[in-house]
Amino acid sequence: MSNKPVKDKVLSMLGLATRSRNVVSGGFATEQAVKSGKAYLVIIAEDASDNTRKKYSNMCEFYEVPCAYYSTKEVLGHAMGKEERTTLAVTDEGFADSIRKHLLDSK
Numbered sequence: 001m002s003n004k005p006v007k008d009k010v011l012s013m014l015g016l017a018t019r020s021r022n023v024v025s026g027g028f029a030t031e032q033a034v035k036s037g038k039a040y041l042v043i044i045a046e047d048a049s050d051n052t053r054k055k056y057s058n059m060c061e062f063y064e065v066p067c068a069y070y071s072t073k074e075v076l077g078h079a080m081g082k083e084e085r086t087t088l089a090v091t092d093e094g095f096a097d098s099i100r101k102h103l104l105d106s107k
Contacts, residue, residue: 013099026085035063
């Protein structure tokens with residue numbers, strides 16, 4: 001009943017999107033991508049603070065950008081080859097759709 005392969009699929013898609021420069025991460029960059037209309041999907045770490053979760057979910061709702069809670073700051077950062085990442089925005093529609101599909105499969 002483990003959904004490990006699906007989770008790995010999301011993380012590997014994030015890694016690919018990062019290497020092809022279709023992901024921005026960190027608070028400021030994520031916010032800029034959402035407000036400028038470049039973000040197609042925002043992912044927030046499940047261990048983000050309540051304040052961060054509220055800020056980004058409200059912003060995504062306002063700008064009509066899909067938003068998901070996924071994994072931990074450490075795992076998200078590792079998938080991108082970086083330090084911990086609390087928020088990230090996928091800036092490519094194809095990657096965003098694919099990641100969103102895998103996120104739905106993992107529920």
